[in-house]
Amino acid sequence: MKRIVYDKYGSVDDLHAVEVNKPIPDKEQILIKVKAVSINPLDWKILMGEVKLVSGKKFPKSVGCDFSGTIESIGQGIQKFKAGDDVFGVINPFKEGVLGEYILVNEKEIARKPANLSFEHAAAIPTAGQSALQMLTKNVNSIKGKEILINGASAGVGMFAIQIAKSQGAIVTAVSSAKGHHLLKKWGSDYVIDYNKEEVTNLRKQFDVIIELSAKLPFRKVKKLMKPESTYITVIPSLWNFVHSFSNNIVSGKKYKILLMKSDTESLNRLASDALKGIDIHISKTYPMSDYKEAYKTIIKEGALGKVVFNILS
Known part of the structure; x- marks a missing residue:
């Protein structure tokens, strides 16, 4: 073979x-x-x-x-x-x-x-779908009505995260280059941003959840975009991120979390069912x-x- x-x-x-x-x-x-x-x-x-x-x-x-x-x-x-x-x-x-x-x-x-x-x-489905699902169900309390920013949203994890967030009643702002905007809109994003034309850190808005998928928007740069009680989630499991998140979360209401996706059959079954029901x-x-x-x-x-x-x- x-x-x-x-x-x-x-x-x-x-x-x-x-x-x-x-x-x-x-x-x-x-x-x-x-x-x-x-x-x-x-x-x-x-x-x-x-x-x-x-x-x-x-x-x-x-x-x-x-x-x-x-x-x-x-x-x-x-x-x-x-x-x-x-x-x-x-x-x-x-x-x-x-x-x-x-x-x-x-x-x-x-x-x-x-x-x-x-x-x-x-x-x-497995890694991208379960990562998005665990971000929004295990790392955050109910997201209904919450403002969510997803940076680097046009690839696999973003694809699932947008659709899962929208299915649970969140308000989604998605960031990518212009070539992905047709998909961000198809997946249900309420607002889309072209990072080549607009600096995300200059947004005059605060969010309940920030999901960072591009490795280009570190916690220190987006703290001002976070509400007093909010959550930042990254998929980059670096030693620095672990140390920084640990020290930050002791003293701040702005929580810094690192996704460590763990696969399970129940999540796979749920995502397969969602796909059959129309998730793109x-x-x-x-x-x-x-x-x-x-x-x-x-x-x-x-x-x-x-x-x-x-x-x-x-």
């Missing part, structure tokens, strides 16, 4: 395809024939060695964490799934990768894919697995609207 791996931290050019034996599940594992894999920024952050303290020094490593596919075989201890089930999920990206023809997972990492949801759309999952481009270098180089350079997905249906 083919698998995309790297033997050292570096750049996209260090990725290469290898032939390896198809894995065999042990008693508690499930073997999945992969059908689609979506790209997340964490893929290249790990590849480039930005989180070495967590990802470690063991090589080779594979890339990617979100996937969908069909169960080919199961271990004797598996009770909830069977061969032939279509599933989707996310693995721990610091330990394994999913960009290949087959992967081994455990029951807690997957959920059944609804028949009416494509493999590509299912693979686009925009896939801006699909690549064959053989174009892995082009795909990663393009998204790193140009960004993506919604999600980018590898199709591994053959």
